[in-house]
Structures are given as C-alpha cells and as structure tokens.
Amino acid sequence: MVMVAPSGRHGRNRDVVTLRGRHQRVPIGHEGSCGNQHDTARCPIAVILAQAEVCVISADSNEQRQARPSRRVRPVVIFVGAKEVSVVSFMTVYCYRNGKREGQSMNVREVGSTGQVVGAIGLGCMGMSWGYRESARDDDVSIRVIREAVERGVTLIDTADIYGDGHNESLVGRALSGIRDDVVISTKGGLVVDNLESRAMHRDASARHMRDALDASLKRLGVDGVDLYYLHRVDENVPLEETWAQLAEFVTSGRVRHLGLSEVSVSDAALVHAIHPVAAIQSEMSLWTRDALVPAPDEDTSVLDWTSANGAMFVPFAPLGRGFLSGSIGVATSFESSDFRASNPRFSDEARRANETIISVVRSVALRRNVTPAQIALAWTLAQSGNVIPIPGTKSSKHLVENIEAASVHLDDQDLRELNELPAAMGSRY
Ligand SMILES: NC(=O)c1ccc[n+]([C@@H]2O[C@H](COP(=O)([O-])OP(=O)(O)OC[C@H]3O[C@@H](n4cnc5c(N)ncnc54)[C@H](OP(=O)(O)O)[C@@H]3O)[C@@H](O)[C@H]2O)c1
Numbered sequence: 001m002v003m004v005a006p007s008g009r010h011g012r013n014r015d016v017v018t019l020r021g022r023h024q025r026v027p028i029g030h031e032g033s034c035g036n037q038h039d040t041a042r043c044p045i046a047v048i049l050a051q052a053e054v055c056v057i058s059a060d061s062n063e064q065r066q067a068r069p070s071r072r073v074r075p076v077v078i079f080v081g082a083k084e085v086s087v088v089s090f091m092t093v094y095c096y097r098n099g100k101r102e103g104q105s106m107n108v109r110e111v112g113s114t115g116q117v118v119g120a121i122g123l124g125c126m127g128m129s130w131g132y133r134e135s136a137r138d139d140d141v142s143i144r145v146i147r148e149a150v151e152r153g154v155t156l157i158d159t160a161d162i163y164g165d166g167h168n169e170s171l172v173g174r175a176l177s178g179i180r181d182d183v184v185i186s187t188k189g190g191l192v193v194d195n196l197e198s199r200a201m202h203r204d205a206s207a208r209h210m211r212d213a214l215d216a217s218l219k220r221l222g223v224d225g226v227d228l229y230y231l232h233r234v235d236e237n238v239p240l241e242e243t244w245a246q247l248a249e250f251v252t253s254g255r256v257r258h259l260g261l262s263e264v265s266v267s268d269a270a271l272v273h274a275i276h277p278v279a280a281i282q283s284e285m286s287l288w289t290r291d292a293l294v295p296a297p298d299e300d301t302s303v304l305d306w307t308s309a310n311g312a313m314f315v316p317f318a319p320l321g322r323g324f325l326s327g328s329i330g331v332a333t334s335f336e337s338s339d340f341r342a343s344n345p346r347f348s349d350e351a352r353r354a355n356e357t358i359i360s361v362v363r364s365v366a367l368r369r370n371v372t373p374a375q376i377a378l379a380w381t382l383a384q385s386g387n388v389i390p391i392p393g394t395k396s397s398k399h400l401v402e403n404i405e406a407a408s409v410h411l412d413d414q415d416l417r418e419l420n421e422l423p424a425a426m427g428s429r430y
Contacts, residue, residue, distance in 0.1 A: 107407045109389050111156075111184060112279040113311030114258050116227065118184050120382060120407040122156030123149045123400070124317065124393030125172055129164025130199060131340045132323065132393075139171055142395055146175035150182055152404050158282075158315070158391045160188035160232060161217050165196045169220035177222065185221065186228035186280070186315075188262060189213035190235060190243070197338070205235035207246035214250055230260035230282055240268055241275060248276035260315075266299045266306045278312050282391075285316035285384075287325055287377050288346075288358055288425035292316070293384065308385050316381045319390035321425075322347075326374035326399075327359050327366075346427035354426040361422055365415050371406070374399070378406035380419050 107120040127133075128142035146157065159172045169187060176183060190205040190213070214229065229250060234240055250256035258279035261269055269278050281303060285292045292303040292314070307314040322341055323329050331352050335342040345351060362373045369376065374392075381390045392403045411419070 109386065110313070111228070111258065111389075112277075112307070112313045112387065114279050116184055116258075118155040118389060119153045119404075120389060121154060121378065121404050122158055122315070122389055122391035123154050124391040125157065125159045125168055126163045127393040128171055128395050129168035130196075131163075133336065134338050135336055136395065138395070139174075141397075142171055143175040145395060145397055145400055146172065147179070148397055149400055149404070150176075150179055152401070154400075154404060155183050156186065156315075156389055156391060157183050158186050158317075159221075160191075160230075161213055161220075162188075162191045162193050162201060162232070165193040166216070166220055169217055173221040173223070180223055184227040185223065186230065186260065186282075187217050187221065187226050188230040188232040188260075188282075189217060190230075190232040199340070203233050203235040203237070205231060205233075205238045205240075205243040207242060210243060210246045210250075214255060218255065225255045225257065227257045228260050228280055229256040229258075230262050230280070232262050234261075234264060234268055240272060244272040244275050251276065260312075262317075264303070265296060266301055266303055269303070269306055269310075269312075273310060273312075278307075278310065280313040280315055281307050282315040282317055284318050284429060285314070285381060285388075285390075286319045286321045287362060287380055287419060287422055288321050288355065289318070289429055304385055304388070308387050312387070314385065314388050316388060316390045318393075319381045320374055320377050320392050320403075324352075324355065325359065325362060325377035326372070327363055331356070344427070344430070346425060346429055348427060351425070351427035358422050358425060361418055365411075365418055369409060369411070369415065371409050372402055374402055375406035375409050376411070376415075376419070378403060379409035379411050380416070382407065383411050383416060 108117045109120045110117055123146065125142070125146065128137065128139075128145075149157075157172060157176070159168045161169060163169070164171075172185070176185070189210055190203060191201050192204050192209070194200040194202060210231075218224065218226065229247060231243060231247065235243065244259075247256070247259050251259065259276060260280035260282060261272070261278055262282045263284070264281060269281060272278060283292050283303060285304070295302050295305075301309070304314050306312075320326055322344070324347070329341075329347075329352070331349065333352075335347070341347040346355070359373065362376050366373045366376045371379075378390055378392060381388055392399075394400050394403060
C-alpha cells in the first residue's frame with residue numbers, strides 16, 4: 001500500500017509519502033494540478049506510485065468535514081497504468097482496481113506538525129502485559145495481534161517502560177522485529193514500578209533516571225531509537241524544565257525523534273514547548289472522561305485546544321473507558337482481583353449501575369449507525385478534532401478489527417449531540 005497524504009491545499013504535510021508505512025519526504029509539487037483525471041506522465045507522485053502499483057491521493061473526508069465543517073472537499077483521482085486506480089481522501093484511502101472499488105484502508109492522520117503520518121487509530125499495548133484480565137495474557141497471541149494491526153494500517157504503537165515492568169516493551173520489540181520501520185513506536189519514562197503485583201509505582205523524572213530509562217527501553221525494544229518518547233508523569237520533585245532539557249538532548253543525540261507529555265496541564269505543556277516542541281500529549285479522554293476538552297479552572301484553554309493550536313497530536317488513552325464503553329461490562333461482571341478495575345471507583349457496583357445510563361445512550365446511537373458501541377466511542381474521540389489519534393488497547397484480534405473499522409464511522413450532528421449530552425460518570429477515574 002502506498003499513501004500520499006494529504007495533497008493540495010488540504011494539509012500541512014503535502015510532501016509526505018508513506019510506502020508500506022515507511023514515511024518518506026518527496027517533492028510532490030502538483031498543487032492545483034489534480035483534477036478528476038491526472039497526467040501520470042508528468043506527475044512525480046504517479047511515477048512513485050506506479051512502481052508500487054497501488055495509487056493513493058488525498059482530499060478531505062467526512063471526518064475532516066465533521067471536525068472542521070468549513071473545509072472544502074476536493075476529491076482527487078489518479079490513474080496509474082490500466083491496472084490500479086485509487087482515490088484517497090484526506091484521511092481515507094479507497095483502493096480501486098480496474099475502476100472497481102476493492103477496499104478501503106485505514107484513515108491517516110498526522111503526528112502533530114512533525115510530517116509523520118499514522119493510521120487514525122493506534123494500538124495501546126499495555127493490557128497485553130498488565131492491568132486487565134491478566135489470566136488471559138498470552139504473549140504469542142499478543143505478538144500476532146500487534147503484527148496484524150500493522151498489516152491493517154495501524155502505525156502508532158503505544159507502550160511504556162512500566163507496563164509489566166519492562167515486559168510490554170520486550171513484547172512490542174519482539175512483535176515489531178523486521179517491521180520496525182513500518183510503525184511509529186511511542187514509549188514513556190518517568191515512572192518506576194515498586195511492586196509488580198500491586199502495580200505500585202513512584203515518579204522519577206530526574207535527568208539521570210530518564211537517561212537510564214531510555215537506555216533500558218531501547219534495549220528491550222531492540223531498536224536504536226524511538227519515534228515518540230513521552231514523559232509519563234510530571235515529577236513534582238524535579239523542575240519540569242530540567243527533565244525536558246534531558247529529553248531534548250535525546251532528540252539531539254538521535255535516539256528519540258519527537259517528545260510528548262502525558263496527563264499534563266496546559267501551563268506545563270506551554271512551559272516546555274518553548275524549550276523543545278511538544279509533538280504529542282497523551283491523556284485520558286473518552287465519552288466518560290472529558291477533562292481534556294474543557295479548560296482547567298486556572299487555564300484559558302483546554303488541553304485538546306492547546307494541542308490543536310500548537311501543532312501537537314492529542315492521543316486519548318483509555319478511549320474505550322477501560323472496556324466499559326464497549327457495552328460488554330455490566331453490573332453482573334466480576335473482575336479477577338489483579339484486574340485494575342476490581343478496585344477502581346468507576347467500576348464499583350454502585351458506579352456501574354449508575355453508569356448504565358451512559359452505555360444505554362451509546363448503544364442506541366450504535367444501533368442507529370449499525371455499528372458497535374466501542375466503534376461509537378472511538379469515532380466520538382476522532383470527531384473532537386483532526387489531531388486526535390486514539391490508542392484503544394486490546395489483546396484480541398476480533399476487537400482489533402472492530403476498533404480499526406471505527407476510523408470510518410461517521411457521526412452526524414444528532415449522534416454528536418446525544419453523545420455530548422451524556423451525564424457525567426459516577427466514580428473517580430483512579
Ligand atoms: N499515559 C497513560 O498514563 C496511560 C494510562 C493508561 C493507558 N495508556 C495507554 O492507552 C492504551 C489504551 O488504554 P486502556 O487499554 O487502558 O483502555 P481502553 O483502550 O479504553 O480499554 C481496553 C479494554 O477494552 C477492551 N476492549 C478493547 N476493544 C474492545 C472492543 N472492540 N469490544 C469490547 N472490548 C474491547 C479490552 O479487552 P480485550 O483485550 O479483551 O479486547 C480492554 O479490557 C493502553 O493500552 C496504554 O497503551 C496510557
């Protein structure tokens with residue numbers, strides 16, 4: 001699969017080509033020259049694409065219109081030889097063979113303003129090592145799920161050093177062996193596991209710890225560098241500028257491509273952005289956790305709006321409400337004692353009973369759209385802004401496919417209104 005995304009006036013990264021997930025910069029320079037038919041002899045994209053036999057072009061998609069209704073839609077078609085023709089929208093890739101549509105790839109979105117393009121749905125790998133239904137953990141299955149995700153167009157792979165105290169990074173490293181260049185690897189440092197069983201941990205974002213942590217992460221992942229390195233949590237005992245200066249040095253030395261923050265305030269993000277660009281903020285955001293959408297009491301803007309305004313990607317973690325928003329967890333569900341949700345206030349019996357009102361609305365929207373509640377939950381995150389790339393976590397191939405398909409679910413105004421009016425969830429999220 002070859003992707004050119006996006007072209008013309010519709011996006012910032014018009015000179016990015018993705019070849020089997022390998023991101024390359026090429027001189028496209030055909031702005032304004034694309035019509036419904038394309039002169040392949042003169043188009044540099046067509047030459048590149050002809051070599052790969054599948055052709056992809058860009059314009060705007062439904063989702064883009066949904067996120068920014070004022071955008072003009074200008075579909076573009078390219079013919080490459082007689083064999084394959086593809087029409088691509090800004091985020092959706094439609095593949096045609098002999099003029100007949102054969103399939104649709106994962107939509108794509110840009111990692112902030114870095115020029116890197118990733119599938120609009122990423123993969124959170126945490127649950128493959130700890131957190132949920134640990135008795136169902138199976139490394140071989142997890143490795144297959146990660147590889148299947150990449151095959152299906154998922155390129156943002158999320159892990160962290162603490163997940164399973166290193167286990168998850170090793171697992172991801174094994175899964176990505178041979179396909180490392182097809183993905184954007186994101187990992188995190190700045191937390192230390194004290195007890196693996198109870199998942200007790202403390203913060204350490206000292207420069208010395210961050211250096212050791214990155215060395216260990218790269219070793220476990222089996223790579224020379226990662227694409228995105230997050231500070232997992234701000235450490236109140238270490239000035240944030242000090243931590244960030246160390247992270248910026250990782251970029252200078254070539255071991256990290258871009259930096260991110262997790263669960264931060266707008267003022268902390270702005271503080272470090274002035275030192276080195278913040279490419280991504282990863283915070284919990286879902287239908288039942290909307291903090292990132294509203295300004296904190298002492299801030300002028302929300303975290304999500306700050307990322308959009310500052311060329312950063314926003315990565316919602318736990319976009320499925322740790323499984324609850326899929327509708328598969330009810331009052332009768334029991335969690336094994338090691339499961340994070342067994343002691344989480346939002347999953348207490350009382351909270352689950354109260355939060356049924358949330359899932360019943362999600363179910364009714366899903367029914368109307370003929371999709372699943374999990375797909376509605378993911379589509380809602382994508383609809384919040386064009387820079388949102390959720391990372392649902394799963395150890396199951398079936399759920400993986402379902403989650404990926406959410407990238408092409410369109411929510412209309414009525415759907416969004418009903419979802420936006422959902423009551424606040426009962427129970428704190430930690
Ligand atoms: N930065 C941070 O502090 C932070 C914190 C937490 C998580 N994260 C990252 O965010 C990722 C996602 O969050 P998360 O895994 O905690 O929560 P999540 O994505 O909201 O939910 C994961 C749960 O939902 C289930 N699930 C997934 N797809 C489903 C589907 N289509 N239908 C029904 N159930 C489904 C999974 O079970 P199955 O395995 O059975 O599918 C799992 O139990 C993590 O993997 C991790 O990489 C980051």
